[in-house]
Amino acid sequence: xxxxxxxxxxxxxxxxxxxxxxxxxxxxxxxxxxxxxxxxxxxxxxxxxxxxxxxxxxxxxxxxxxxxxxxxxxxxxxxxxxxxxxxxxxxxxxxxxxxxxxxxxxxxxxxxxxxxxxxxxxxxxxxxxxxxxxxxxxxxxxxxxxxxxxxxxxxxxxxxxxxxxxxxxxxxxxxxxxxxxxxxxxxxxxxxxxxxxxxxxxxxxxxxxxxxxxxxxxxxxxxxxxxxxxxxxxxxxxxxxxxxxxxxxxxxxxxxxxxxxxxxxxxxxxxxxxxxxxxxxxxxxxxxxxxxxxxxxxxxxxxxxxxxxxxxxxxxxxxxxxxxx
Amino acid sequence: xxxxxxxxxxxxxxxxxxxxxxxxxxxxxxxxxxxxxxxxxxxxxxxxxxxxxxxxxxxxxxxxxxxxxxxxxxxxxxxxxxxxxxxxxxxxxxxxxxxxxxxxxxxxxxxxxxxxxxxxxxxxxxxxxxxxxxxxxxxxxxxxxxxxxxxxxxxxxxxxxxxxxxxxxxxxxxxxxxxxxxxxxxxxxxxxxxxxxxxxxxxxxxxxxxxxxxxxxxxxxxxxxxxxxxxxxxx
Numbered sequence: 178x179x180x181x182x183x184x185x186x187x188x189x190x191x192x193x194x195x196x197x198x199x200x201x202x203x204x205x206x207x208x209x210x211x212x213x214x215x216x217x218x219x220x221x222x223x224x225x226x227x228x229x230x231x232x233x234x235x236x237x238x239x240x241x242x243x244x245x246x247x248x249x250x251x252x253x254x255x256x257x258x259x260x261x262x263x264x265x266x267x268x269x270x271x272x273x274x275x276x277x278x279x280x281x282x283x284x285x286x287x288x289x290x291x292x293x294x295x296x297x298x299x300x301x302x303x304x305x306x307x308x309x310x311x312x313x314x315x316x317x318x319x320x321x322x323x324x325x326x327x328x329x330x331x332x333x334x335x336x337x338x339x340x341x342x343x344x345x346x347x348x349x350x351x352x353x354x355x356x357x358x359x360x361x362x363x364x365x366x367x368x369x370x371x372x373x374x375x376x377x378x379x380x381x382x383x384x385x386x387x388x389x390x391x392x393x394x395x396x397x398x399x400x401x402x403x404x405x406x407x408x409x410x411x412x413x414x415x416x417x418x419x420x421x422x423x424x425x426x427x428x429x430x431x432x433x434x435x436x437x438x439x440x441x442x443x444x445x446x447x448x449x450x451x452x453x454x455x456x457x458x459x460x461x462x463x464x465x466x467x468x469x470x471x472x473x474x475x476x477x478x479x480x481x482x483x484x485x486x487x488x489x490x491x492x493x494x495x496x497x498x499x500x501x502x
Numbered sequence: 503x504x505x506x507x508x509x510x511x512x513x514x515x516x517x518x519x520x521x522x523x524x525x526x527x528x529x530x531x532x533x534x535x536x537x538x539x540x541x542x543x544x545x546x547x548x549x550x551x552x553x554x555x556x557x558x559x560x561x562x563x564x565x566x567x568x569x570x571x572x573x574x575x576x577x578x579x580x581x582x583x584x585x586x587x588x589x590x591x592x593x594x595x596x597x598x599x600x601x602x603x604x605x606x607x608x609x610x611x612x613x614x615x616x617x618x619x620x621x622x623x624x625x626x627x628x629x630x631x632x633x634x635x636x637x638x639x640x641x642x643x644x645x646x647x648x649x650x651x652x653x654x655x656x657x658x659x660x661x662x663x664x665x666x667x668x669x670x671x672x673x674x675x676x677x678x679x680x681x682x683x684x685x686x687x688x689x690x691x692x693x694x695x696x697x698x699x700x701x702x703x704x705x706x707x708x709x710x711x712x713x714x715x716x717x718x719x720x721x722x723x724x725x726x727x728x729x730x731x732x733x734x735x736x737x
Contacts, residue, residue: 197561200550201537202711203642302705311686312646314705362511365518410523411643411650413552413559415513437554437643445513448564470575473514474568481565 178244178295179329182322183277186238188391191297191316192432193229196305200436206416207307207315210288210391210432210455212448214252216484218292221249221269221349223492226484229299229306231291231322237280238322240291245274245336247294247345247495253286253456260341267349269294269495273338286456294495295330310433335499347494349487357382357461360450360468364419366409366441374401378443382462383427389459391433396463400425403441414438417446417454429454447473449480506532509582511575516550516561519586525652525679528591529556530640534716536589543585547578553715554641555650597718600736602683602698604674604721605729606632610697617660617676617693631655632695632721637681639717647685647703647711651719654681662691672697674721685711699724699732712736 182189192215195208209215209232216226231238235255249269250257257264258279264270266289272278280289299306299317308316317326370378383398401421414420418430420440429446430438432455446454447468457463512518519536521529537553540560550561560578567574606614606629618625637651644650653659654676662677666689669675673684675692684690685702702712712735713719724732 197549200552200561201642201715202646202709203644203648204646204711206550303710309646312703312705312710314710319705362514365510365512365520407523410525410555411641412520412554412557413512413516413518415516415559415561417513435644436552437641442512445511447514470511470514471573474564474574477514477564478568 178331179327180246180293181241181243181328182238182324182326183241184239184279185322185324186233187236188234189238189322190232190308190310191229191299191306191322192232192308193306194227195432196303196307196309196315199303200413203436204303204309204312205434205436206432207309208305208432209290209307211252211290211452213452213480213484214288214456215290215292217267217349217487218249218251218290220484220488221251221267221347221491222247222292222294223488223495224292224294226488228292229297229316233280233289233291234287235280235283235289237289239277239279241277242272242274244330245272245338246330247271247336248278249292251290251292251349253289254284255280255289256282256284257289262342264342265344265348267351269345269347269491271336271338271343271345273336273341276341287458288455293330295332298329298331345494345498347491357457358464358466359454360447360466360473361419361444362447362468362470362473364442364444365412366421367443369403369405369407369441370421370443371402371404374404377401378465379467382464384462385457385459387459391431393431393434394429394454394457396427396429398427401427401443409439409441411437411439412442414442415445417448417451418442419444419446431455447476449473449476509579512559515564516559517575517578519558519560519582521556523556525555525640527638530638531593532589532591533558535591535593536586537715538594539585539589542594545581547581554643593716595716597716598714599718599720600713601720601722602700602736603724603728603732604696604698605724605726606696607726607729609726610670610673610729611695613675613693614695617658617695620660621658623657628658628695629723631658632676632681633723635720637719639713639715639719641715642711642713645684645686645688647713649682649702649713649717649719651681653679660693663693664691666691669694670697672699672702674698697729699729700736
């Protein structure tokens with residue numbers, strides 16, 4: 178009852194929605210970069226939304242299923258293949274034992290999520306499965322997945338399957354908006370920007386620099402000016418905080434951000450727009466759009482309700498399917 | 503309207519209680535007094551508390567607080583009001599006092615001589631001044647378990663390096679009026695004047711982080727030999 182990594186990917190880690198209640202100790206929440214896709218992969222399998230998934234970057238790992246399972250892939254499109262046939266994203270797939278899942282070619286997005294029906298037998302660290310690379314804790318041995326790692330899962334589902342794989346008849350359809358608009362709420366130090374720079378922030382596009390990772394995305398654009406001659410005493414930051422660096426460029430803090438920072442917080446990306454941002458890569462352009470707290474909260478609550486309803490529906494379908502066997 | 507602090511959104515899932523852009527003992531005590539009270543109350547809607555020098559961030563569960571005619575932000579703010587009123591700057595807990603061994607030998611103190619030269623002091627005088635003060639942990643940040651402590655004697659307060667270098671785990675450094683210890687090997691810009699053999703982060707522990715905001719810390723000097731054979735924690 179396990180899967181085995183037969184070729185390591187660039188950066189594949191176990192992630193759940195993150196590790197909370199420890200930020201006062203400097204322990205950052207981590208968690209999936211694209212929390213929506215991670216939760217969606219679980220929802221489509223009818224699993225708890227907060228279950229851990231494997232977050233894959235391209236080139237992604239090759240995974241040998243030593244036991245049959247039902248899997249779901251969401252997020253980035255890396256051309257997933259099972260036995261030389263391409264398999265869909267956003268749709269549960271029964272995969273038979275001794276079968277390999279691999280990812281052939283980068284197509285779009287930056288992070289793909291792999292959820293499997295059974296629960297992994299992993300230990301939580303500080304109440305979360307997320308991998309904390311700095312602390313070498315959580316996830317799988319506190320590190321990225323490497324060749325020959327074996328991830329065990331709990332009880333095996335009884336899945337009589339004669340083919341290498343079979344897709345199940347329900348699917349999530351992405352509303353494909355190619356928009357690069359990212360919503361934000363003004364930050365505590367928004368007023369530190371000159372009026373001209375505030376306008377530039379609102380009207381210009383900023384492109385994602387190659388120096389971007391799970392900790393933060395550096396942006397390249399017109400240098401912004403600080404109108405206030407002051408330096409900030411260290412204070413809290415969050416996933417999505419946009420800081421103004423001393424050279425006038427911006428950085429957006431992502432899942433593995435530090436808990437505190439000393440650069441002016443000019444903006445905060447709204448939670449429901451972080452997944453879109455998390456799927457962007459080097460060279461992609463971001464256009465900031467201002468919103469207010471009420472609208473941002475409303476979208477967040479609606480998204481959570483949607484995912485929960487989807488999970489319930491898929492859970493019923495899954496139970497029916499499993500009982501039919 | 504309270505003139506002491508402002509409360510503003512820190513994104514859509516957190517708020518920031520912000521005093522002044524200043525490192526100040528009295529303000530930090532107020533921050534920690536609110537932090538203590540909220541920790542003790544342990545409200546289920548609150549997902550994280552991040553105290554800093556002169557601010558406290560409160561992360562919350564939006565879905566649990568959002569109402570049709572009120573934002574989660576406003577609901578949280580109202581919930582906080584009586585708690586903020588009650589927080590008088592006194593800690594609810596006894597202040598923890600800790601003694602941390604530091605070896606100031608050259609091999610562990612790459613920046614000690616340059617700092618001494620810069621400040622027109624002997625290396626021994628820098629060490630003496632660093633040892634003379636009981637420091638307060640204002641906040642934890644930057645890395646898991648990295649304690650920002652202060653204030654150091656003005657005579658050894660010094661600017662951060664312009665570019666970060668690789669710093670070993672346990673390194674004790676000075677930046678501005680602050681002193682701190684690196685729990686991990688990490689790039690860093692603080693001026694390193696010594697190293698402690700004590701583990702500031704241990705993932706095996708139930709509380710993986712040794713220091714907490716509000717702790718009072720004094721350092722004592724140990725030799726290279728003592729450093730190498732040191733076992734156990736602080737005293």
